[in-house]
Amino acid sequence: MINLHLVDRAKSVLIQNLSLKPTESLLIVTDDEKVDIAELFYQAGSLISNNIALMRMPTRNKSGEEPTDLVHLLMKQAHAVLCITEHSLTHTQARKDASALGARVATMPGITLDMLEHGAIAADYHEVQTLTKHYCQLLENGSTVTIKKDDTELTFSIKDRPSISSTGVFTEKGQSGNIPSGESYIAPIENSANGQILIDGSISNIGVLSEPVLLTIESGRLVDASGNQGQDLLSLLGDGDGRTIAEFGIGTNKKARLTGNVLEDEKVYGTVHIAFGSNKSFGGITEAGVHIDCVIKDPHVWIDCQKI
CATH class of the missing domain: 3.40.640.10 (Type I PLP-dependent aspartate aminotransferase-like (Major domain))
Known part of the structure; x- marks a missing residue:
């Protein structure tokens, strides 16, 4: 029925x-x-x-x-x-x-x-479009991103990289993408990321985390990840270019929930995500055959000197 x-x-x-x-x-x-x-x-x-x-x-x-x-x-x-x-x-x-x-x-x-x-598919997509455009403009005009989570801090450059709007709305000929959606994202300068950041949401291909994973990044490369699920992440990325920072994204969908399905997780409003691996298709230079997103709940984020 x-x-x-x-x-x-x-x-x-x-x-x-x-x-x-x-x-x-x-x-x-x-x-x-x-x-x-x-x-x-x-x-x-x-x-x-x-x-x-x-x-x-x-x-x-x-x-x-x-x-x-x-x-x-x-x-x-x-x-x-x-x-x-x-x-x-x-x-x-x-x-x-x-x-x-x-x-x-x-x-x-x-x-x-x-x-x-x-879930996210039930969103008000006019609101999603407005929020996505807002954050894309901040990314487009920014040079440096700082993410703080608890006692950890990660910084990287986005200077002169294009921001990407993913709204899940396709009205023009030839447009394509996922439904549901809702994120503003950008490819950081590959060797610019330094610091540590606590991932406490989910990781694609792993799911919702049982405990936070501490990532250590040096000159854009993931060099360590804590715990069993951190080791799973390193295995997914391999030992090559898969460990290079690839993406910084901001969720813009207020209906999205953290479920372990990355299609929805990375769209959650109030979260950001960083990814490792391939980014050549959206403004970067890395082709790694892998792209893994890591979602952070309720972070503090600055673009240049503006807290967003």
Whole structure:
């Protein structure tokens, strides 16, 4: 039986985030794991447009694995594409080809019914856009960031690096990204970070932390991480460029919760995150084959001399 409340929530996403019009075509791509959620969006899309299709494929084995050839072909035909899958299609050639032809593509890897009803996806996206723009302007004009958490302090340079706005709202041809979203982020100068910082929220691929992890960073490189989960982090990053600081982000979604799912965790308002590994795709110089986010709850943050 279809949950009409969740269909209404899905319809709000299609209108608010994808700006779907009655005259446009919508392709919903799903897999064996997420078909129940995709059905909700199919019902919602049918209330907006008659030109809608739901395409189910076998579940991919990992994020970044290409969809089936038929899905790839259909993605290039639609005005808007919504990927409701277990693993992310964000960085696939199929997504890139669809975007290049003008499709608005939103990806929702790992989305759950709980996230649809209660989490970041239910945000006021006008508010998310306003907050994200505000913090992006501060990052864009800033030179030095200082983060303090308890007795720890980390500083790094962001001078002349572009800020990135991630709002989860796609209204123009070719735009793509995650839903839900809500963050302002930037690639720090890779060798500029020095100090220690306490991570007390979550770490991607590890989840919500059982105890805080103390990170020690020297000249932009993570040289130590405390505890068993800190050792897990070091293992994920490897011994090479994966340990280079890659990102500083500010959560701008007041509905997001700390759940252990990085798609939602890094969007939580009142948190910031730093990441290690690859950042070449958003203004940095590192290609490491890994990108791991570390979320800090309730930090004190300065950009230059302004406490934000």
